[in-house]
Amino acid sequence: MAERYAALLATEGVVRGLIGPREAPRLWERHLLNCAVLGEVLPEGATVCDLGSGAGLPGLVLAIARPDLTVTLVDPLLRRTIFLEEVIAELGLESVTVVRGRAEALHGTARFDVVTSRALAPLARLLDWSMPLVAPEGAMVAMKGRSVVDEVGPVRPILAKHGASEPEVLELGSGESTAVVVRVTWADPARVSWPLADRRTAADQRRSSSSKKRRHNT
Ligand SMILES: C[S@@+](CC[C@H](N)C(=O)[O-])C[C@H]1O[C@@H](n2cnc3c(N)ncnc32)[C@H](O)[C@@H]1O
Numbered sequence: 001m002a003e004r005y006a007a008l009l010a011t012e013g014v015v016r017g018l019i020g021p022r023e024a025p026r027l028w029e030r031h032l033l034n035c036a037v038l039g040e041v042l043p044e045g046a047t048v049c050d051l052g053s054g055a056g057l058p059g060l061v062l063a064i065a066r067p068d069l070t071v072t073l074v075d076p077l078l079r080r081t082i083f084l085e086e087v088i089a090e091l092g093l094e095s096v097t098v099v100r101g102r103a104e105a106l107h108g109t110a111r112f113d114v115v116t117s118r119a120l121a122p123l124a125r126l127l128d129w130s131m132p133l134v135a136p137e138g139a140m141v142a143m144k145g146r147s148v149v150d151e152v153g154p155v156r157p158i159l160a161k162h163g164a165s166e167p168e169v170l171e172l173g174s175g176e177s178t179a180v181v182v183r184v185t186w187a188d189p190a191r192v193s194w195p196l197a198d199r200r201t202a203a204d205q206r207r208s209s210s211s212k213k214r215r216h217n218t
Contacts, residue, residue: 036177130142
């Protein structure tokens, strides 16, 4: 399945401008394996929301490598969500949903065990976009470069605003497949009171909430 995904990235992904042509020969080491190591910090059976998924990195890689996960891929750009839908259909991935929209639009509608991202935004903005989607016992896990350690000090007021714990910077994987991630949990899970993720996808939850609104309006 991963090989089929790599082939789609190297062909349609490049043609549609979702992956740079120079990335095609180094898809495995720089993209697929690099994203797969994130699996080390994902609990069995977790619900995962991948913000700014782009061509599916890391969300689709995780869905392929870990069929126990329920994955929601979020991206505002139609060109990207069309590609994601096509890959999901082609690979027959049943536990993946695509939501076209911005991270902020999901706030208050769902929470997930893990909110992932790669190359999405500076840490301050990542916290604002991700933490409102993290379940009480969950975590934000963002793939960043090693320089993320320099971002931690300046974001302390934002961590305090959200009630988030001190970030952990972890190096995952080994050999050529390594990734630096920043992991942030809640300081006090008992104080997290927004809607919780259930096993339905964010899309199902939005459908059900709009049908409730329709019932309410009639
Ligand atoms: C630099 S790309 C990274 C894509 C992919 N994660 C990767 O590592 O290849 C950033 C992605 O974030 C998406 N994006 C930008 N603003 C966003 C937002 N507010 N919420 C969710 N996604 C967003 C963009 O459309 C784009 O696909």
